[in-house]
Amino acid sequence: xxxxxxxxxxxxxxxxxxxxxxxxxxxxxxxxxxxxxxxxxxxxxxxxxxxxxxxxxxxxxxxxxxxxxxxxxxxxxxxxxxxxxxxxxxxxxxxxxxxxxxxxxxxxxxxxxxxxxx
Amino acid sequence: xxxxxxxxxxxxxxxxxxxxxxxxxxxxxxxxxxxxxxxxxxxxxxxxxxxxxxxxxxxxxxxxxxxxxxxxxxxxxxxxxxxxxxxxxxxxxxxxxxxxxxxxxxxxxxxx
Numbered sequence: 339x340x341x342x343x344x345x346x347x348x349x350x351x352x353x354x355x356x357x358x359x360x361x362x363x364x365x366x367x368x369x370x371x372x373x374x375x376x377x378x379x380x381x382x383x384x385x386x387x388x389x390x391x392x393x394x395x396x397x398x399x400x401x402x403x404x405x406x407x408x409x410x411x412x413x414x415x416x417x418x419x420x421x422x423x424x425x426x427x428x429x430x431x432x433x434x435x436x437x438x439x440x441x442x443x444x445x446x447x448x449x450x451x452x453x454x455x456x
Numbered sequence: 457x458x459x460x461x462x463x464x465x466x467x468x469x470x471x472x473x474x475x476x477x478x479x480x481x482x483x484x485x486x487x488x489x490x491x492x493x494x495x496x497x498x499x500x501x502x503x504x505x506x507x508x509x510x511x512x513x514x515x516x517x518x519x520x521x522x523x524x525x526x527x528x529x530x531x532x533x534x535x536x537x538x539x540x541x542x543x544x545x546x547x548x549x550x551x552x553x554x555x556x557x558x559x560x561x562x563x564x565x566x567x568x
Contacts, residue, residue, distance in 0.1 A: 344499070
């Protein structure tokens with residue numbers, strides 16, 4: 339079945355540095371990917387919708403200059419957390435939309451990236 | 457806007473007990489409804505879905521019926537197992553929309 343691979347699964351970085359998270363669709367082409375953030379014991383908050391070849395659409399309250407999203411190919415979207423701070427520590431999850439799915443629902447999620455900023 | 461409300465957790469049950477996790481939604485038109493499961497340290501997996509009123513989604517012994525009259529999509533399982541321990545998310549996708557809207561999640565713990 340379709341698989342979405344997210345890398346790295348865990349990353350620890352120092353405050354002020356930048357971190358890049360990759361999301362790949364392994365056996366299908368994804369024109370649309372979604373980036374979510376999940377705080378401990380809380381639900382998923384949609385951060386942005388990433389469309390291949392165009393600018394990402396950010397949700398209200400999400401800083402686009404801090405969370406840079408690039409969807410340069412049909413199988414790869416990246417999220418870069420720039421100048422990370424401890425409050426950016428969270429679990430980030432991507433989701434890719436399979437264009438062949440009968441109702442185009444984003445059924446495929448990555449396993450998430452645990453970011454810890456020290 | 458569209459929203460999803462789940463029963464608050466955590467929920468703790470004994471093995472073989474009956475499970476119900478309530479989910480209600482607010483949306484215009486005819487949304488699609490989903491239940492996702494998240495095991496510790498992992499991403500989300502689709503558990504089941506229903507795309508129109510009165511549809512019943514089912515998988516791995518779990519069921520949920522799309523009730524438009526009560527705007528609900530409650531998750532049920534007749535006999536839970538320890539391996540069902542996870543966080544369960546109810547979600548909807550609005551008619552014609554791309555993104556999913558999630559409920560707050562319900563943590564389920566099954567004791568042997």
